[in-house]
Each structure stands twice: as C-alpha cells, then as structure tokens.
Amino acid sequence: MNSPVFVTQSALPKEETYLEYVRQIFQSHGLTNNGVFCQRLERELEAFLGVRNLSVCSNGTLALQLAIKMLGINGKKVITTPFTYVATVTALMWENCEPIFADIDPQTLCLDPARVESILLEQPDIGGIMPVHVYGNACDVQSFADISQKYGVPVVYDAAHAFGSRLNGKSLLSFGDAATCSFHATKLFHTVEGGCIVTSNTERLHKLNLLRAFGHIGDNYSCPGINAKLSELHAAMGLSLLPDAPDNLRQRARLASLYDEALNINGNPALKRPVLAKGLQWNHAYYPVLFATSDLLLTVIDELHRQDIHPRRYFHPSLTELPYLPRQSCPVAEDAASRVLCLPFWADMPDATALRVAQIVNSTTAGFA
Numbered sequence: 001m002n003s004p005v006f007v008t009q010s011a012l013p014k015e016e017t018y019l020e021y022v023r024q025i026f027q028s029h030g031l032t033n034n035g036v037f038c039q040r041l042e043r044e045l046e047a048f049l050g051v052r053n054l055s056v057c058s059n060g061t062l063a064l065q066l067a068i069k070m071l072g073i074n075g076k077k078v079i080t081t082p083f084t085y086v087a088t089v090t091a092l093m094w095e096n097c098e099p100i101f102a103d104i105d106p107q108t109l110c111l112d113p114a115r116v117e118s119i120l121l122e123q124p125d126i127g128g129i130m131p132v133h134v135y136g137n138a139c140d141v142q143s144f145a146d147i148s149q150k151y152g153v154p155v156v157y158d159a160a161h162a163f164g165s166r167l168n169g170k171s172l173l174s175f176g177d178a179a180t181c182s183f184h185a186t187k188l189f190h191t192v193e194g195g196c197i198v199t200s201n202t203e204r205l206h207k208l209n210l211l212r213a214f215g216h217i218g219d220n221y222s223c224p225g226i227n228a229k230l231s232e233l234h235a236a237m238g239l240s241l242l243p244d245a246p247d248n249l250r251q252r253a254r255l256a257s258l259y260d261e262a263l264n265i266n267g268n269p270a271l272k273r274p275v276l277a278k279g280l281q282w283n284h285a286y287y288p289v290l291f292a293t294s295d296l297l298l299t300v301i302d303e304l305h306r307q308d309i310h311p312r313r314y315f316h317p318s319l320t321e322l323p324y325l326p327r328q329s330c331p332v333a334e335d336a337a338s339r340v341l342c343l344p345f346w347a348d349m350p351d352a353t354a355l356r357v358a359q360i361v362n363s364t365t366a367g368f369a
C-alpha cells in the first residue's frame with residue numbers, strides 16, 4: 001500500500017542546523033523584534049536573490065498589505081488578476097481597495113497588459129496594478145513598466161511564487177515599485193510562516209519597516225503601523241533552509257524534465273503546460289498542466305484520488321466567482337481555471353512517485369485524441 005501523496009511536501013533543513021540556531025536563541029533570549037537572525041536573513045536573501053531593500057515579515061499576505069500601504073494605494077481601485085490564490089484579492093480588500101479584474105494571457109496565464117491598459121483608459125481613477133507571477137512564470141514586466149510610466153500608476157507584483165525565478169538574469173522580485181514573496185511552508189523556500197517585500201529605494205524600505213512594527217520610532221509613533229514582524233525562530237528556519245535553495249532549484253528542474261518526458265508533454269493531445277515567458281530561468285515552483293477539457297481534468301482527479309494521490313486545482317475557481325465580490329467577467333481566466341491542475345511536486349519527491357502519477361494520468365487520458 002502506498003502512503004498518500006499530496007501536491008507538495010514542506011522542505012525541512014538538517015535538524016542539527018536548525019537546533020544550533022535554537023540553542024543560540026535560548027542563550028540570548030532574543031526571540032523577536034527585528035533580531036539578529038531576522039536581519040541576517042534579510043542580508044542573505046538580498047545576496048542570494050541579487051536584490052536590495054528587502055524586508056522580511058510574518059507572512060505573504062501581510063507583505064502585500066504592507067506594500068499597498070507603503071505605496072499609499074490603500075482605499076483605491078487596483079487592477080489585478082482573477083487567476084491567483086485568494087490572498088492576492090483579500091489582501092487588497094483588507095486595505096479597502098476595490099479589486100478590478102483584468103483577464104490573463106492564455107499562454108503564460110499571467111495578467112494581460114493589453115487588458116490592463118484598456119481598463120486604465122476607461123477608468124481614470126485606478127490607483128494601482130497588482131500582477132502575479134503565477135507559478136513563478138514571469139509577467140510581461142516591460143509592458144507593465146511602460147504602462148506604469150504612461151498612466152502614473154504604481155505596480156506591486158505578487159511574487160509569492162517567484163523565489164528563485166530569474167528574467168534575463170534578474171530576480172523577478174526586483175521588478176515593480178514593490179514585489180512581495182511568501183515564505184509559507186508550502187512554498188519553494190520558507191520560514192514556516194513568513195514573507196518579504198522588495199522595494200525600489202531605501203526611503204520606501206524605511207517606511208515599510210515602520211509599518212511592519214507599529215510605526216515605532218523609539219518611544220514615538222510615526223504612523224499607524226501593524227505587527228507584521230518575523231520571529232527569530234522563523235528567521236532561523238529560513239537561515240537553515242537557504243543554503244539548500246540552489247540544490248532545491250536543481251532538483252525541481254530535473255523532476256520537471258522527468259514529468260515532461262513521462263507525460264510526453266510536447267506530443268500529448270490531452271494536456272499541455274503553460275508557456276514560459278521569454279528569457280525566464282524558471283524556478284519550477286509548481287508543476288501545472290492544462291487538460292484539453294475540464295471533463296478530462298475531473299476524470300483524472302477522480303482516478304488520482306482513488307489511488308490516494310491529491311493534486312490541487314491551483315487556481316480554481318477563477319476569483320471572478322468569489323461570492324463576496326460583484327461578478328466580473330474574465331473568460332480566459334475562467335477557462336484556464338476549469339482545466340488546470342498542479343501535480344504533486346517538491347524538490348525531493350522520489351522519481352518513482354512522479355512516474356506513478358504520470359502513469360495514472362496517461363492511462364486515464366489514453367483514449368483522448
């Protein structure tokens with residue numbers, strides 16, 4: 001009997017590495033409040049990613065909220081994609097923004113700049129744009145930079161999936177007025193719970209760091225901040241896992257090739273993969289496939305469930321269908337959401353597991369031409 005297989009398995013560092021940090025924390029009694037491990041994690045992440053002005057925080061959702069507040073677009077209309085995790089939109093709503101959905105590019109599944117521009121032409125009161133680098137694929141960052149300039153509207157990337165993805169050699173976190181990442185346990189790199197914001201200058205970084213910790217300057221209060229600090233125990237998990245990141249990325253690339261081959265991905269009429277942006281060095285954060293029809297997808301899910309394998313329908317439903325928002329129509333996103341599936345995928349997934357999943361997908365879709 002095989003044990004259950006989930007869409008991912010959280011990475012863990014060597015126990016001894018983490019425990020050594022914990023011992024130091026027990027000696028120093030330094031548990032939180034922008035402590036030494038927190039600051040060290042920021043410097044090491046900046047070096048690893050090749051970015052500046054990085055601030056860690058307690059999760060990827062608050063990272064988005066801090067970025068929105070820092071740019072002063074809270075309370076405004078913000079154009080975003082419906083093809084993302086729900087937190088992109090709820091973070092906007094918690095900052096009193098009105099999410100305006102624009103449709104996605106059918107190839108990359110990222111927000112389509114042409115759709116964004118037509119909304120900007122129709123609605124002059126748009127305060128910001130929040131595209132998502134879905135699955136670690138890259139948005140059309142050049143077009144968004146052009147649009148941002150032309151209309152004077154800031155761009156915040158939800159780069160929750162983009163850790164380790166590079167576009168023409170540059171980290172995806174380095175684009176936009178701000179970019180946020182999630183370090184949740186299910187993400188490629190994590191701190192159990194956590195996240196970060198990368199911003200374009202030190203003045204913005206300073207503001208973010210105030211917002212992150214109650215707006216304190218010494219005993220004075222400079223602005224209405226929140227508590228979005230990362231604890232030292234969480235930072236220690238990040239410091240323990242970061243040295244494994246290059247190997248993690250290599251393993252993912254290798255496993256993705258194994259899946260590609262086992263699924264005959266380039267010649268399979270039943271399924272295909274999203275198209276990667278030109279110039280992207282992908283982090284393989286997920287292994288998404290688009291089935292030819294949603295019926296086919298549902299049949300495959302049933303069969304995988306029968307074998308105790310639990311893929312996830314990232315990202316279904318399209319957020320245009322959220323019950324607490326007025327309906328908006330984005331047919332491309334709705335179609336993709338109805339056919340997409342993320343297969344089980346993590347850096348040290350056994351080859352045999354990938355081959356078993358692929359074999360079930362193949363036998364279930366064999367009749368499809």
Ligand SMILES: *Cc1c(COP(=O)(O)O)cnc(C)c1O
Nearest residue numbers: 059060061085087088160182184
């Ligand atoms: C995971 C995720 C978030 C939220 O991050 P948390 O750290 O879980 O709060 C936001 N946006 C996207 C696209 C995500 O996948």
